[in-house]
Amino acid sequence: MCSPVESTDLESAFQKSKKIRIYLNREQRQLLRQWIGVARFTYNRTVEYLQQPDTKANWKAIKGEILRNLPEWAKPVPYQIKSIAVRDACNSVKEAKIKYSQTGVFQQVKFKSRKNPIQSSYIPKSAVSAKGVYYTKLGEIKFSELLPEDFGDCRLVVERGQCYLCLPVKITKYPVENQNRIVALDPGVRNFLTLFSENSFGWIGSGDIGRIQRLCYHLDDLISRLTKAKSKTKQRMKKAANRLRLKIRNLVDELHHKTALFLVKNFDVILLPTFEVS
Secondary structure: OEEEEEEOOOOEEEEEEEEEEEEOOHHHHHHHHHHHHHHHHHHHHHHHHHOOOOOOOOHHHHHHHHHHOOOHHHOOOOHHHHHHHHHHHHHHHHHHHHHHHHHOOOOOOOOOOOOOOEEEEEEOHHHEEOOEEOHHHHOOOEEOOOOOOOOOOEEEEEEOOEEEEEEEEEEEEOOOOOOOOEEEEEEOOOEEEEEEEOOOEEEEEEOHHHHHHHHHHHHHHHHHHHOOOOHHHHHHHHHHHHHHHHHHHHHHHHHHHHHHHHHHHHOOEEEOOOOOOO
């Protein structure tokens, strides 16, 4: 998702989130898990503090007291990670109060759970380099691609066992000449999309649903066997199920992203039908 930053008559600049996978060894994973756990603990501690009467969600005012009262096992974690966790909690409480004033419906700020399949932690821009993230603490790590030259503060994300570095980058969008190329789309099941243009027609994602369905059937079978498995086997099966979920999600995202790129590159006007289900 992009949000406009600035624009001129000939070009527009947008800020976009770039997701880069990182590869960690066992020790680095354990250390990263500790950082994310402390960030989650600090966030929950702040939310709990703000539930008390006569407290205000001013993170700079309450940050010192909350960080001083953290347990000893939280001390080695980088200061910025804990500090921004306090800020995130304050922002969540502020947003809940704004929604309550607008709708009159009570908005509850929930605690973060360690069971959430997606966990993240704030990382300042100054801590990221070509050698790694917090290189002196975490050590050298491997990126799946080169880091961009200019980026802002980042987040370390652990999603179903895989680690990513999400960083904001600025991109420039140049206007293209409108040639009034029109295409009409018809979504389906066996064929993801059937397209009709002035001079041609075709299909996108023909038969792709078959592979996704096979993976879904395999996932359902794995989940049904998981309930009867013993503890050690159950842990391995849970990891296998997470890998399958991630693979299914990646296949769907790849189809959607490639389809969107193909359509915007080749057509100027895209006609979509109304979506009606029984």
